[in-house]
Amino acid sequence: MTAPALPVVCAALGDATRWEILTRLGEGPMSASALARVLPVSRQAIGKHLEVLREVGLVESEQRGREVVYVAVGARLGALARELDRIGRSWQTRLLRIKELAESPASDTAD
Amino acid sequence: MTAPALPVVCAALGDATRWEILTRLGEGPMSASALARVLPVSRQAIGKHLEVLREVGLVESEQRGREVVYVAVGARLGALARELDRIGRSWQTRLLRIKELAESPASDTAD
DNA sequence: AGCAAATGCAACCCACAGGTTGCAGTCACT
DNA sequence: AGTGACTGCAACCTGTGGGTTGCATTTGCT
Known part of the structure; x- marks a missing residue:
């Protein structure tokens, strides 16, 4: 993949604008032009953002009639969330282990 | 909060460099200088990155002797993960509802 | 058929993020 | 006490990301 x-x-x-776009697309499919009507940026700018989002799989496009509608892909966000969560947990685990070592009075240097 | x-x-x-830093800090506390010795960027650059990370709560700093050591905060990443997951789910839910509407014979499309 | 609307592509602009170097100050070791 | 190492601050450089305008083309709607 x-x-x-x-x-x-x-x-x-x-990027804040990209989140605006994603939020709108999360509510339902929209075309770049439709987004441009709603958001305070040009259609071309929206287009670039949509391209970025599409490249990382956060949105998908579909030709509907003469326009291209985009929709937010929740699954991708979910996948990202799982990755981040996994990493976060590993950080906590290691940190905890380190702290335990530091606090263990067993064979410590007594200055 | x-x-x-x-x-x-x-x-x-x-940012890739920031992830490098976070990865190292996830393994244990380190100072900016220590990071600079390991990574291919200057200490000052590292410092700026650490400041960015600290502002969003992804790292925390602690004065240890004459140096300032930083550590990755897994909990923050976890919190972010939960937020993203929640949003992703909402997207999927709405999209599912829309698809259901689209596929249902146009009988009960009352507002 | 004809017009309005949507898309694609390209050139261009500008602020700023990421990076660097340099210097001064401070604090821990021997 | 002296010295090396770490930090903080500032000036500076440069690529590029986010934005714009303009134009050509396609395509649906009446």
Whole structure:
């Protein structure tokens, strides 16, 4: 599936305008032009954002009549969430272990 | 909770160097200088990244002796993961409802 | 058929993020 | 006490991401 690297997906989510777009698309399919009518940016700008989002799998496009409608892919966001959660847990685990070592009075250096 | 807005946190995670840093810090506390010795960027650059990460709560700093050590905060990543998951689910739910409407014979499409 | 509307592509602009170097100050070791 | 190491701050450089305008083309609707 060539899942994009974490930083890339996060970068795609690291823009306010893109979140605006995603929010709208989360409510239902919309075309770039339709989004441009709602949001305070040009259609072309929207188009670029949609391309970015599509490359990381956060939206999918579908030709509907003469327009191309996009829709937010919740599953991708879910997949990202799981990845982040996994990493976060590993951080906590290691940190906990380190703290235990530090606090264990067993064979510690007594200064 | 002063939780930074989603786009901001994601933006912080949207940089490869920052992930490098986080990965190292996930393994244990390190100072900016120590990170600079390991990573191919200057200490000052690392410092800026650490500041960004600290502002969104992804790392915490602690004065240890004459150096400042940083550590990755897994809980923050977990919190972000939960937020994203929640949003992703809502997208899927709405999309499912829309598809159901579309496929249902146009009989009970009352508002 | 004809017009309005949607898309695709390209050139262009500008702010800023990521990076660098340099310097000054401070604090821990020997 | 002296020295090396770590930090903080500032100035500076550059690529590019987000945005715009303009134009050509396609395509649905009446």
